[in-house]
Amino acid sequence: MTLKLDKVNRGPHLSTLVASSISREIAQGRLKPGDQLPTEQALATTFGVSRNVVREAIARLRSEGRIWSQQGRGAFVADATNATVLTIDYETLQRADSFRNLFELRGMLEVQIAALAATRRSDADIVAMEQALDGMRMAPYGSVAWLKNDLGFHRAVADATQNPYMGQFLVFVSERVRESILAAGNQQKSDDMARTTLGEHERILAAIKAGDAKGASAAMTRHLAGAASRVGLPGGDAEAASPTRHSRLRKAVRGRAG
Amino acid sequence: MTLKLDKVNRGPHLSTLVASSISREIAQGRLKPGDQLPTEQALATTFGVSRNVVREAIARLRSEGRIWSQQGRGAFVADATNATVLTIDYETLQRADSFRNLFELRGMLEVQIAALAATRRSDADIVAMEQALDGMRMAPYGSVAWLKNDLGFHRAVADATQNPYMGQFLVFVSERVRESILAAGNQQKSDDMARTTLGEHERILAAIKAGDAKGASAAMTRHLAGAASRVGLPGGDAEAASPTRHSRLRKAVRGRAG
DNA sequence: TCAATCAGGGTTGTATGATAACACGACAAG
DNA sequence: CTTGTCGTGTTATCATACAACCCTGATTGA
Numbered sequence: 001m002t003l004k005l006d007k008v009n010r011g012p013h014l015s016t017l018v019a020s021s022i023s024r025e026i027a028q029g030r031l032k033p034g035d036q037l038p039t040e041q042a043l044a045t046t047f048g049v050s051r052n053v054v055r056e057a058i059a060r061l062r063s064e065g066r067i068w069s070q071q072g073r074g075a076f077v078a079d080a081t082n083a084t085v086l087t088i089d090y091e092t093l094q095r096a097d098s099f100r101n102l103f104e105l106r107g108m109l110e111v112q113i114a115a116l117a118a119t120r121r122s123d124a125d126i127v128a129m130e131q132a133l134d135g136m137r138m139a140p141y142g143s144v145a146w147l148k149n150d151l152g153f154h155r156a157v158a159d160a161t162q163n164p165y166m167g168q169f170l171v172f173v174s175e176r177v178r179e180s181i182l183a184a185g186n187q188q189k190s191d192d193m194a195r196t197t198l199g200e201h202e203r204i205l206a207a208i209k210a211g212d213a214k215g216a217s218a219a220m221t222r223h224l225a226g227a228a229s230r231v232g233l234p235g236g237d238a239e240a241a242s243p244t245r246h247s248r249l250r251k252a253v254r255g256r257a258g
Numbered sequence: 259m260t261l262k263l264d265k266v267n268r269g270p271h272l273s274t275l276v277a278s279s280i281s282r283e284i285a286q287g288r289l290k291p292g293d294q295l296p297t298e299q300a301l302a303t304t305f306g307v308s309r310n311v312v313r314e315a316i317a318r319l320r321s322e323g324r325i326w327s328q329q330g331r332g333a334f335v336a337d338a339t340n341a342t343v344l345t346i347d348y349e350t351l352q353r354a355d356s357f358r359n360l361f362e363l364r365g366m367l368e369v370q371i372a373a374l375a376a377t378r379r380s381d382a383d384i385v386a387m388e389q390a391l392d393g394m395r396m397a398p399y400g401s402v403a404w405l406k407n408d409l410g411f412h413r414a415v416a417d418a419t420q421n422p423y424m425g426q427f428l429v430f431v432s433e434r435v436r437e438s439i440l441a442a443g444n445q446q447k448s449d450d451m452a453r454t455t456l457g458e459h460e461r462i463l464a465a466i467k468a469g470d471a472k473g474a475s476a477a478m479t480r481h482l483a484g485a486a487s488r489v490g491l492p493g494g495d496a497e498a499a500s501p502t503r504h505s506r507l508r509k510a511v512r513g514r515a516g
Numbered sequence: 517t518c519a520a521t522c523a524g525g526g527t528t529g530t531a532t533g534a535t536a537a538c539a540c541g542a543c544a545a546g
Numbered sequence: 547c548t549t550g551t552c553g554t555g556t557t558a559t560c561a562t563a564c565a566a567c568c569c570t571g572a573t574t575g576a
Contacts, residue, residue: 013558015317039527050560052310055529056317059273063318064343071528072567081409085322086344086430088423101421108374112366151339163359165346169427172344271529297556308531313558329557330538 014049015056020089021047022057026066026077037067037075088176090183099180100233106173107224110154113170114204114220115213117160125160129205132156136201141194147178153201160208181231193230200226272307273314278347279305280315284324284335295325295333346434348441357438358491364431365482368412371428372462372478373471375418383418387463390414394459399452405436411459418466439489451488458484 022043025031037043040058044051058075061067065084069075092098117125135149151174158167200223207215280301283289295301298316302309316333319325323342327333350356375383393407409432416425458481465473486492 013317013320015558016321019321041527052313052559052561055310056314058528059271059314060318060321062271063274063277063321069528070568072526072569074527074568081429081433083430083433084345086427087342088426101423104421105423105427108367108370112370116366163362165359165363168346169344169363171339172341175339175341273529299556310530310532316557327557328539330540330555332539332556 013056014047014053015060018043018047018049018054018057019060022061023066023089031077033077033079035077037077039074086172090179093176093180094183096184099177099184099231102173102177102180103224103228103233106170106177107221109166109170109173110157110224111217111220113158113161113166114208114216116163116166117157118208118211118213118216120162121160121208121211122162125156126205126209128156128159129153129208133198133201133205136198141191141197142189146194150197151175157204157208184231196226197223197230271314272305272311273318276301276305276307276312276315277318280319281324281347289335291335291337293335295335297332344430348437351434351438352441354442357435357442357489360431360435360438361482361486361491364428364435365479367424367428367431368415368482369475369478371416371419371424372466372474374421374424375415376466376469376471376474378420379418379466379469380420383414384463384467386414386417387411387466391456391459391463394456399449399455400447404452408455409433415462415466454484455481455488 022031022037031037037058038046040051040054043054047054058067058069062069062075063085064087065078065082067075068078068082132149132153132155135152136146139145139149151171154174155167155171158170200219203219204216204223207219280289280295289295295316296304298309298312301312305312316325316327320327320333321343322345323336323340325333326336326340390407390411390413393410394404397403397407409429412432413425413429416428458477461477462474462481465477
């Protein structure tokens with residue numbers, strides 16, 4: 001509760017600043033689970049805002065499961081596991097290792113998603129992937145349309161698992177990865193990259209189309225390694241999360257609908 | 259915008275009801291991305307609440323990335339990919355296939371997390387796992403303390419990957435799995451289950467301790483298959499997400515090897 | 517003594533009105 | 547056609563008031 005908000009800072013809403021400020025107090029342990037927050041009035045005066053703004057901030061934290069409040073008593077910090085939403089604040093996203101870690105997590109998900117998609121994909125899923133691929137072919141590399149279709153392809157692969165949470169999680173992680181790339185700001189593009197990336201996508205699609213789970217995850221692993229190197233990351237990390245290292249244990253998974 | 263809130267309903271906050279109501283409008287497609295929401299005043303009158311309540315609801319939706327607003331213009335529905343937080347509402351959680359899908363996602367994460375943990379774990383990570391295991395041994399099966407230490411063990415494994423997002427995601431998914439179990443309400447417990455579960459954990463720990471990535475993921479796969487059957491799910495589902503999909507191996511494992 | 521009741525202050529939940537900041541179109545002046 | 551101004555509508559914020567509720571402690575009654 002030390003931060004005094006500066007009115008000159010007129011970027012985000014005041015309630016956002018208050019919320020992230022309280023959030024930081026919790027994350028850094030100055031407010032522990034079970035602790036009672038200062039009263040809304042007290043928060044309003046310490047932050048130099050109206051009680052209304054404080055209430056909007058608290059409503060936000062409450063919806064995230066970070067705090068809970070009871071009329072007549074006050075607001076209290078909730079247990080960490082009570083968090084009902086998963087959020088990565090921009091501050092964390094900017095840390096140097098954030099990109100690497102997020103990329104690793106995404107690789108973990110995506111390599112297995114590709115394998116599962118190969119065994120479960122429907123014809124409609126294939127069509128969605130091909131449409132996204134066409135969208136990438138027509139857009140310039142790195143453009144908004146390109147990125148949109150790139151994400152759309154990966155989303156289509158995830159949806160082919162017939163598990164809606166796969167797509168939800170993958171898109172979330174992928175968006176965070178993209179943001180952390182922007183935060184780092186180190187990216188160069190070339191026509192060669194476009195061709196390479198498209199080829200990687202095509203190989204993924206071919207494997208999924210053929211119902212080849214092993215081939216799909218392998219193609220995805222290669223794609224992620226390539227993507228890693230394209231944004232200046234040693235490609236070995238994506239592979240560490242891939243099942244390729246357990247290849248002896250795996251068998252070719254029988255395809256379903258041909 | 260058809261719902262008229264009933265004041266008699268005094269469970270959650272009014273802002274929560276308004277937020278979920280608008281949220282539903284978006285989810286069901288009656289409000290599409292780019293659409294402008296009614297003015298705060300209009301929402302207030304249609305919902306029969308004060309403008310203050312509407313603002314708290316909007317603050318919440320804005321923090322979730324579902325809408326964005328600009329002073330002097332209005333509030334607009336954001337693109338689906340703009341979601342800055344990952345949230346699974348209780349309504350979705352109650353659906354019959356939710357548990358199965360979440361369990362599959364968790365398995366995907368956890369099996370690879372186990373392998374990665376085996377190659378990266380520090381001594382402190384091992385200590386944390388052993389502490390959680392001790393906590394499980396002393397608590398009655400299914401008790402709050404037991405569940406807490408169970409989650410603690412899996413969290414310790416995830417933290418052993420030295421990637422903070424692993425634990426963050428795993429805990430989030432695990433909590434949703436637990437909630438969906440509670441929503442389904444089908445669980446029976448026995449002392450035998452406690453012993454079996456503990457044994458599964460011990461084998462995971464042993465493999466991680468030995469730095470055996472292959473063994474760790476295999477042990478985790480077995481554990482998840484066992485956990486699935488304990489909550490009345492065909493164990494094959496967890497296996498579908500694991501890289502050790504191998505029916506012969508599974509047969510050999512059945513009946514507590516090692 | 518002990519238990520029940522009640523009054524009071526403090527806190528959150530909600531309502532209401534007002535003002536500032538901003539966006540946008542209409543409209544007149546050049 | 548361009549530009550500047552103004553009026554209107556909307557969000558962002560402030561300030562105040564009241565209702566609902568919790569907690570505590572005093573009062574009361576047995």
